Amino acid sequence: MAELQHKLQHLTQFIQTSISSKVMVNKITSYQDAATLQADGEERGNDGLVVAQWRYHGVISIEEFPHRKLDPRVLFALVMCWLTEHDTSRDIYELGDPEVEVEVLDHEKADVLIELDFMEPIEMLPDPEGLCCISGNVTPWQLCLLMWRKNLRWTMALVIDFKSPQELEQAVATLALPLKKRIWILKDLGRWEKRMAKSRIKRQKDVNNKPFEKRKQGDAPLLQGMVDKLEPYVKNNATLLELTWPNKRQASIAAIHNEGASLVDNANALIQRERKQFGEPDYSAPCTKAQAITLRRLGYRIRGRKGKGWNKPSVRNLEKRLTLGQAGLIIRILRKSKAKQSWVMKMPQRQFLGSKVDKVRDRLIRNIEKARNKK
Structure with a gap:
């Protein structure tokens, strides 16, 4: 997995790449100061935990910027474009310009x-080789469900790790099997997990075995067809099983449901999605039933007959009139009131993928024994 960058590093690298033809890369540096930590404790599923929110002041220094050859407004536009795309929660945290x-x-x-x-x-995620302990405990996992973010997308992977002393003999026997049999062991494990999901x-x-949290509107079944495209991939000389989707967008949606997340959306992105899905709206068309109901709820009135008094029009009347x-x-x-430009959507966790460690271990041992006895 590629090394994760914090936002200041990513922004600095973005500027370096964008104007490298005009400014030497070593002339663009960044540093941070005045950092504070705010306790959080939000659970992210799969024993993941947001331990704190890290707030800091970042400084980007550009030496000998050629303001005659490159319009400074280009530099400022690059910064604002990056913030618009990669730091959409600034308004929520009241971060200044x-x-x-x-x-x-x-x-x-x-x-x-x-x-x-x-x-x-x-x-934080549980890791047998991690440096941090919570309540003095370290979980010596033989199998764990990992979810990491790459380019603001989520990927799911099942990692098989033979580090437990109790499983050492079984692990050595497994690694001694031919490559073809090791691939079958993990492939079958992935197909089994797909069936369970x-x-x-x-x-x-x-x-x-707890019911999924229901939709806010409607009662249609959730996550239908979600695992149809789920595929097991065996990697690293048949020592790693990755269970994911070929389509990155589908993998991202699945991870959000499986893990639960707080997503930040904004009005511009919503408008673009709706235009892409439904096309450009026809503003001269009759108003919708939902608009008519909203107008009545807000107290919209029209003049009565002969200009006397005010009447509350019916939904059908509004659909014809406006x-x-x-x-x-x-x-x-x-x-x-000013319309919201951004908002937070809290997606409940509906963990459909990631069987209990004991069950996966039992299935894995069953596959190993079957592969060893198979001619």
């Missing part, structure tokens, strides 16, 4: 400082 300080050296060059605050979670979804229950665009404008005016 970047501050810029420029010191002109001569008519061609200037030193530029860009200062801004960041907030990042410190997340499909059974849980059919019963609408998680790995602890267009889609008119209804949307009136609703925004009546609400008298």
